[in-house]
Amino acid sequence: MTVNGQPVSAEVEPRTLLVHFLREDLRLTGTHVGCETGYCGACTVHVDGEPVKSCTMFAVQADGANVTTIEGIASNGDLHPVQEGFWERHGLQCGYCTPGMIMSSVALLSKNDRPSEEEIRHGIEGNLCRCTGYHNIVQAVQFAAARMRGEEPPAADWEGGE
Amino acid sequence: MQAFHPKTLDEALAAAADGATPLAGGTDLMVEVNFGKRRPEMVVGLRRIAELREWERSRIGSGVTWRRVERDGPRAYAQAARTVGSPQIRNAATIGGNLGTASPAGDGHPFLAAVDASIEIASTSGRRLVPWYEFFTGPKQNALQPGELITAVVLPERLPERHEFGKVGVRNAMVISTVCCVVTRDTEGSTTVALGSVGPTPIRVPAAEEMISAEPSPSDSALGEFARLVSEGVRPITDHRSTEEYRRHAAGVLARRLLERCLA
Numbered sequence: 366m367t368v369n370g371q372p373v374s375a376e377v378e379p380r381t382l383l384v385h386f387l388r389e390d391l392r393l394t395g396t397h398v399g400c401e402t403g404y405c406g407a408c409t410v411h412v413d414g415e416p417v418k419s420c421t422m423f424a425v426q427a428d429g430a431n432v433t434t435i436e437g438i439a440s441n442g443d444l445h446p447v448q449e450g451f452w453e454r455h456g457l458q459c460g461y462c463t464p465g466m467i468m469s470s471v472a473l474l475s476k477n478d479r480p481s482e483e484e485i486r487h488g489i490e491g492n493l494c495r496c497t498g499y500h501n502i503v504q505a506v507q508f509a510a511a512r513m514r515g516e517e518p519p520a521a522d523w524e525g526g527e
Numbered sequence: 528m529q530a531f532h533p534k535t536l537d538e539a540l541a542a543a544a545d546g547a548t549p550l551a552g553g554t555d556l557m558v559e560v561n562f563g564k565r566r567p568e569m570v571v572g573l574r575r576i577a578e579l580r581e582w583e584r585s586r587i588g589s590g591v592t593w594r595r596v597e598r599d600g601p602r603a604y605a606q607a608a609r610t611v612g613s614p615q616i617r618n619a620a621t622i623g624g625n626l627g628t629a630s631p632a633g634d635g636h637p638f639l640a641a642v643d644a645s646i647e648i649a650s651t652s653g654r655r656l657v658p659w660y661e662f663f664t665g666p667k668q669n670a671l672q673p674g675e676l677i678t679a680v681v682l683p684e685r686l687p688e689r690h691e692f693g694k695v696g697v698r699n700a701m702v703i704s705t706v707c708c709v710v711t712r713d714t715e716g717s718t719t720v721a722l723g724s725v726g727p728t729p730i731r732v733p734a735a736e737e738m739i740s741a742e743p744s745p746s747d748s749a750l751g752e753f754a755r756l757v758s759e760g761v762r763p764i765t766d767h768r769s770t771e772e773y774r775r776h777a778a779g780v781l782a783r784r785l786l787e788r789c790l791a
Contacts, residue, residue, distance in 0.1 A: 409615055
């Protein structure tokens with residue numbers, strides 16, 4: 366398979382989950398393991414451009430596929446606009462859900478460059494966050510959407526208004 | 528464990544005949560594997576079989592994902608698809624897998640019941656078409672025999688003029704239904720109502736259908752009677768997700784609301 370643009374090949378047990386292959390064989394530990402049931406979304410990666418949960422997929426099912434993880438979205442040391450948005454709008458506290466949350470957000474913005482708040486919330490419905498209450502995550506995605514359209518991001522709701 | 532990833536249906540059917548466990552999107556099976564509830568010795572992956580992803584008019588291949596139904600499906604089926612799992616799950620999970628699991632809470636089932644769809648099943652010895660009401664045989668049980676695979680969902684050539692899906696759950700995002708429902712209404716008033724999560728299998732409520740189909744423009748009291756008959760006609764249980772009483776009540780309210788949308 367191709368991971369973050371690099372061809373990789375390995376012999377794995379058929380039972381190996383994709384997330385374990387990424388973390389343990391390739392040492393790409395940015396993708397987290399949460400619930401192993403498909404609920405929490407911490408393990409979200411892109412397989413052939415679509416976000417999926419890598420804990421409910423065998424590595425061998427991704428044989429020949431193009432996989433992108435959180436490590437693969439920044440370019441030349443510059444944060445992806447979604448990463449920048451999470452930084453600028455405090456879209457995380459503990460950070461456990463963040464890689465998956467960012468991968469879902471990147472996928473959402475690739476299909477919809479001007480999502481409404483409702484569309485953002487629907488787009489990240491498969492990712493659970495226990496810290497933020499999602500409020501700042503929505504602002505982070507709105508920040509990124511504006512950046513990616515080449516516009517000035519909207520002010521955070523804790524800024525201005527006085 | 529051995530894993531096969533064939534490209535053709537014939538190879539997959541041969542593996543199924545040898546006892547391989549079918550694996551489509553993996554959103555149900557893999558949870559059981561991860562929790563050690565199932566330890567399949569042989570798995571046959573279905574994702575690479577192009578034939579199962581074909582969608583020709585009213586025949587939808589079993590390998591079609593919920594993401595595609597959400598985008599391209601008939602209205603109520605697409606509405607249901609939008610509530611299946613989450614984006615990641617809809618990208619992986621298939622309509623065939625939903626039927627294979629045959630959960631009483633499966634959000635795709637009420638649409639199939641409401642429009643009288645059939646399920647196409649194949650084995651190395653041929654294909655058969657099973658009407659939805661013979662397909663679902665109990666909670667998480669279906670008419671599939673060993674060695675058989677679900678190959679397609681077959682909808683009627685013509686769908687009713689209006690059809691609406693709705694569901695009630697404990698939260699908005701990624702929730703398993705407490706009640707889910709599809710109501711259809713055709714031009715001459717003929718109405719169907721199918722519900723999930725309120726019985727061992729998806730169910731229709733003939734008494735409510737007959738009563739409301741005879742009302743060309745239902746009054747408020749006719750709508751109330753329709754809701755009452757739906758509540759009376761479902762067979763819910765009390766479990767960790769809800770109580771029998773609440774499900775009964777919610778089924779009637781939801782069915783009435785969807786009927787009103789069909790009439791609007």
